[in-house]
Amino acid sequence: MFYLLIGFAAAALFGIGAAGIYGSDALLTQVWVDHVFWALIFAGAALAALENASGLWCRLCQRLSGVVTLCQRTPCGQAAG
DSSP states (O other): OHHHHHHHHHHHHHHHHHHHHHOHHHHHHOHHHHHHHHHHHHHHHHHHHHHHHHHHHHHHHHHOTTOHHHHHTSHHHHHHO
């Protein structure tokens, strides 16, 4: 969730900065500004998804105790034993 918030904040700061530098009319004509804006948001969303996926992987390893070698390679498995 923190990464998603950082992605939105970075996109908002970029949008404000781009509007201040290029003007609001130029934002509609320059496509790269829109691409960077959405890329910042999607980067935050991707990092948030990876963070959630690692938590899901640890919970899966806790439930499947028979897969010991695979779970020992995860960060939660290394911390546990």
